[in-house]
Amino acid sequence: MTxxxxxxxxxxLVEDALEQLEQYFAGIRHTFTLPLVLRGTEFQKAVWEYLLTIPYGETRSYGDVARAIGREKAVRAVGQANRANPVPIVVPCHRVIGQTGALTGYAGSQVHLKAALLNLEQEHRLVQSGA
Structure with a gap:
């Protein structure tokens, strides 16, 4: 390739990413079709691959993620993998919450961003379901 x-x-690729992000924020797109090359440890990649399976507008706890990837005691490590996620929103780490339902650990102290993304998804799901 020249x-x-x-x-x-x-x-x-940048144009595709911008278009898909615009569609996501408009509630039109629920998953991304960008070619991802996720670089991290095998554990991180396992977490990130699982995050891609969490449906739009739904959440899972850190413990749920740990169990799903076969590492049930690695709850804190799941949080660290989320923190290292190189493409948040595209790999939806905002859909992972605390066991009690608390919004924890999104981009350090940026929990309000996690709340905004989850609210956006919930609102679009309600509109699309006709509720």
Whole structure:
């Protein structure tokens, strides 16, 4: 691939990402179809792959994620993997909450962003279901 072809491909990927993010925020898109190359430890990648299976507008606890990937005692490590997520929203770490339902651990002290994303998804689900 030439430098020019590589640049064109990169621009297209960025345009696709922006379009899909706009669709997500408009409530039109619930999953992303971007080509992801997730770089991290095997544990992190297992967590991130599981996050991709959590349906739009739904949540799972950190313990649920740990059990789902076969590492039930690694609840705190799931939180650390979420913190290291290189593409939040696309890999929806905001859908992971505390066991009690508390919104914890999103981008450090940015829990209000997690709340905003979950509220956005809930609102769009209600509109789409006609409720």
């Amino acid at each position: 430098d020019s072809e590589s640049t064109i491909r990169t621009v297209q």
